Amino acid sequence: MAVxxxxxxxxxxxxxxxxxxxxxxxxxxxxxxxxxxxSDGEVCRxxxxxxxxxxxxxxxxxxxxxxxxNGTAAIIREDKGLLQPSEWLEFHRIDGTPMARLxxxxxxxxxxxxxxxLTTEAELRRQEVLAVSDGVTTYRDRTxxxxxxxxxxxxxxxxxxxxxxxxx
Numbered sequence: 001m002a003v004x005x006x007x008x009x010x011x012x013x014x015x016x017x018x019x020x021x022x023x024x025x026x027x028x029x030x031x032x033x034x035x036x037x038x039s040d041g042e043v044c045r046x047x048x049x050x051x052x053x054x055x056x057x058x059x060x061x062x063x064x065x066x067x068x069x070n071g072t073a074a075i076i077r078e079d080k081g082l083l084q085p086s087e088w089l090e091f092h093r094i095d096g097t098p099m100a101r102l103x104x105x106x107x108x109x110x111x112x113x114x115x116x117x118l119t120t121e122a123e124l125r126r127q128e129v130l131a132v133s134d135g136v137t138t139y140r141d142r143t144x145x146x147x148x149x150x151x152x153x154x155x156x157x158x159x160x161x162x163x164x165x166x167x168x
Contacts, residue, residue: 001040001147002094002101004133008054009076010046010061011089011100016072017044020064033057038133042102043089045133076100 003011018024025044029037036047048054054075058068066072068084075083078098081091091100127139130147139148 001042001105001130002092002099003038003040003043003045003131004047005045005076005091005098005100006047006078008048008051009078009100010048010054010057011074011076012044012061012066012072013088013102014039014042014044016066020066020072022064036133038131038138040101040105040131040138042105043100045100047133074100 005011012028014025017028021028023030025039028044029039032046033053034046034048036045038045046057048057058073058075061067061073068075071087074086074089076089076091076098077083081098082089088103089100090103091098093099123141126142127148128142129137130140131138137149140146141148
């Protein structure tokens, strides 16, 4: 699996959030200061359009012992990739789209598939939502395991918590 990495990105393993962040991934998503949170079940990504906001967010995570220095977080810049070496995260592009994934998470021999359209109501009912990010919802077919990315114009999640609360 993989998460989209546009502009500046703070990426953290799900297992790290489970151990260090009070309330785990659900609380982290709720506390996210914008609507860019996405996860593939192995890593979580929060994106920013400015370096200053990225730094502020990273500073807010230090109180949970999540940082670049101890290797529990990584920053990816869309045009440069990982800004520091990481043993657990890799950056790559699929058809020009910047993505990050946990090292070794793709099955051996995996290659990106062709675009696919969900057409029948039965097909839609079998889908489980994996991630929602920047107007794209990622689904997995519960029967076949196939992953499908669907552009959605009206699915932006309003933040459930004011952005400044996580930075206190």
